[in-house]
Amino acid sequence: MDDQEVRMGVTSHRSHEEHQARKERAGERASISLRDCFSQLTVREQLNETDMWYCARCKEHVRAYKKFDLWSVPDVLILHLKRFQYLPGTYFVHRQKLEDLVQFPLESLDMSDFVRGPVAEDVDMHYDLYAVSEHSGGLGGGHYTAVARNMDGLEDPTGEWFVFNDAGVSRADPDRIVTPRAYVLFYKRRGADRRWGGIVPAEADLATPRN
Secondary structure, eight states: OOHHHHHHHHHTOGGGSOOHHHHHTTTSOOEEEHHHHHHHHTSOEEOOGGGOEEETTTTEEEOOEEOOOBOSOOSEEEEEOOOEEEEEOSSSEEEEEOOOEEEOOSSOEEOTTTBOSOOOTTOOOEEEEEEEEEEEEETTEEEEEEEEEOGGGGTSTTOOEEEEETTEEEEEOGGGSOOTTEEEEEEEETTOOTTGGGOOOTTOOOOOOOO
């Protein structure tokens, strides 16, 4: 394997680059906000030499730029937190689990600063959390649990939270929802139709299935 092959094998895994907030907290358990994550996701980024883009106008490969933006606001917003990173080793790249604490709001997640598409003035861009999928353990194995809010709680801030651990269900302390185990976050937009994403009132009539 020559030097070029080694270099290509490492730089192609851009996920080994640390978030700036993690670098600033070297030596201690990192904690970043969900807003920090969105800000980092939407930063304009120049592609490196291994990802050259062919320019049809100048007829050559150039280092182009890419940028992610949110165009619209869904009724149900599902956020998957990246819980691993690639680290370059002597002979190969390996993965490491990230257990940083991501501070996410239980109520009133404001997405207005990140949406670039046309949105009607009467559309509320605030979201309330209603469930979290959690993972404990390592990349090779572990255990999944979940915490979820009862449906009345989406309209009432005092709604109860529950922990789902295999067959066991118990009440959860709202102050302990935000943990490093959080893996997938489920948010509902205020004013959205509750039928989206399986969110329906408990007393809703179910449609009769066809034979």
